[in-house]
Amino acid sequence: MRAVDIIIRKRDGEELSAAEIDFLVKGITDGTIPDYQIAAWAMAVVWRGMTIRETTRLTLAMAESGGQLDAEAWAPGAVDKHSTGGVGDKTTLVVEPIVAACGLPVMKMSGRGLGISGGTIDKWESIPGFRTTLSREEILRQLSAIGMVACAQTGELAPADGKLYALRDVTGTVPSIPLIASSIMSKKLASGARAIVLDVKAGSGAFMGTVAEAVTLAQWMVRIGNRAGRRTVALVSGMFQPLGFAVGNALEVREAIAALRGQGPADLHEHCLTIAGHMLHLGGRTRSPRLGRALAADKLAEGAALAKFRTLVHAQGGDEWICDDPALLLAAPCRGILAAGKSGYVAEAHAGKIGLTSVRLGAGRAQKGDAIDPAVGIVLRVKVGDHVKKGYPLCEVYAAAEKDLSRALGELEDAFVIKRGKVKPLPLFYKIINS
Numbered sequence: 001m002r003a004v005d006i007i008i009r010k011r012d013g014e015e016l017s018a019a020e021i022d023f024l025v026k027g028i029t030d031g032t033i034p035d036y037q038i039a040a041w042a043m044a045v046v047w048r049g050m051t052i053r054e055t056t057r058l059t060l061a062m063a064e065s066g067g068q069l070d071a072e073a074w075a076p077g078a079v080d081k082h083s084t085g086g087v088g089d090k091t092t093l094v095v096e097p098i099v100a101a102c103g104l105p106v107m108k109m110s111g112r113g114l115g116i117s118g119g120t121i122d123k124w125e126s127i128p129g130f131r132t133t134l135s136r137e138e139i140l141r142q143l144s145a146i147g148m149v150a151c152a153q154t155g156e157l158a159p160a161d162g163k164l165y166a167l168r169d170v171t172g173t174v175p176s177i178p179l180i181a182s183s184i185m186s187k188k189l190a191s192g193a194r195a196i197v198l199d200v201k202a203g204s205g206a207f208m209g210t211v212a213e214a215v216t217l218a219q220w221m222v223r224i225g226n227r228a229g230r231r232t233v234a235l236v237s238g239m240f241q242p243l244g245f246a247v248g249n250a251l252e253v254r255e256a257i258a259a260l261r262g263q264g265p266a267d268l269h270e271h272c273l274t275i276a277g278h279m280l281h282l283g284g285r286t287r288s289p290r291l292g293r294a295l296a297a298d299k300l301a302e303g304a305a306l307a308k309f310r311t312l313v314h315a316q317g318g319d320e321w322i323c324d325d326p327a328l329l330l331a332a333p334c335r336g337i338l339a340a341g342k343s344g345y346v347a348e349a350h351a352g353k354i355g356l357t358s359v360r361l362g363a364g365r366a367q368k369g370d371a372i373d374p375a376v377g378i379v380l381r382v383k384v385g386d387h388v389k390k391g392y393p394l395c396e397v398y399a400a401a402e403k404d405l406s407r408a409l410g411e412l413e414d415a416f417v418i419k420r421g422k423v424k425p426l427p428l429f430y431k432i433i434n435s
């Protein structure tokens with residue numbers, strides 16, 4: 001078999017065989033196919049697409065390209081959740097201990113933030129002492145012992161995806177639904193859980209800008225998951241404004257702890273209970289997502305979820321006293337308020353613009369490998385639909401230096417839109433996809 005023939009067949013819009021896809025993935029993994037041929041093939045896929053059969057084969061081949069974790073053997077029934085990423089998305093920090101408190105193990109590997117999309121690993125690492133780089137044995141032992149793990153993806157997991165994604169990133173071949181879906185799902189399959197809940201975000205603060213695009217991606221991922229023998233459900237959720245109020249790593253951990261105390265923002269509370277409800281249902285713990293949500297709400301109200309969070313932080317070397325005294329988390333020294341310039345209803349709190357300002361403050365990275373500042377960020381005081389009077393605080397900025405603070409306040413003026421007429425609150429979820 002020759003890579004050039006596979007590129008030509010895809011260029012001409014033909015469906016590749018399983019053997020051809022396996023050949024490509026092997027060549028990507030062991031370096032026997034040069035980057036220029038892989039990039040040419042990826043560009044052909046961007047233009048010609050792939051069938052669901054090809055995409056599922058690509059996903060499985062990438063999942064099998066390195067070590068895989070047998071989460072099921074160590075923690076039977078373990079569920080996984082994945083968010084396609086957004087601004088202020090601290091859902092995992094809340095949902096994982098809730099679901100574990102309901103008796104269902106959660107196998108969760110996360111990534112670091114890139115661009116406006118925050119990364120769960122950066123949030124966990126803003127807890128003093130918290131260790132996210134765990135060996136394969138540590139991951140499985142902890143999962144078995146306490147039913148939870150919060151770790152960075154190990155390099156040995158789906159290495160073909162790691163190489164392909166790095167090439168796509170620099171060759172303009174990221175925006176392809178089959179390539180995105182197979183990239184995400186290969187890592188989910190390799191991490192071993194039999195049930196996967198996907199939170200696919202749509203909006204200015206997300207990878208998919210519109211609900212229609214997010215629905216298409218969600219449908220592909222669910223089909224791949226189900227064809228690969230994993231029970232998979234996707235919820236398409238809104239990312240037109242940040243989730244909750246806090247954007248920025250330590251600020252989001254603080255908000256997650258408040259949510260685990262039942263004192264978090266209403267949208268975050270509802271979002272987390274809904275996701276938890278689906279995880280509990282898909283993992284076989286309850287007969288419906290509605291009953292799952294009710295069980296999750298009970299565990300939250302009893303304090304069992306916060307206790308689980310504390311156990312997780314302790315298990316990974318973090319300072320669990322942050323649960324009692326969130327002031328132990330880092331907080332940036334320069335603070336300032338952006339006030340409403342007029343009275344009216346909040347019509348927009350633009351997630352994309354708020355995310356970008358938070359990256360410029362140092363909460364996120366423009367390039368892979370950049371250092372971040374866990375203490376900086378933005379805390380909203382309003383959500384879309386709220387009524388504000390002139391002078392009312394729209395958000396508070398936490399910056400490392402006065403010059404960053406004044407630049408951020410200037411930028412954020414553009415992120416909020418206030419209108420005279422009544423504005424409806426935004427929906428949290430748009431669609432649930434399970435086949």
Ligand code: URA
Binds near residue numbers: 179181183
């Ligand atoms: N995230 C991934 O892991 N892969 C993609 O292709 C896009 C986003």
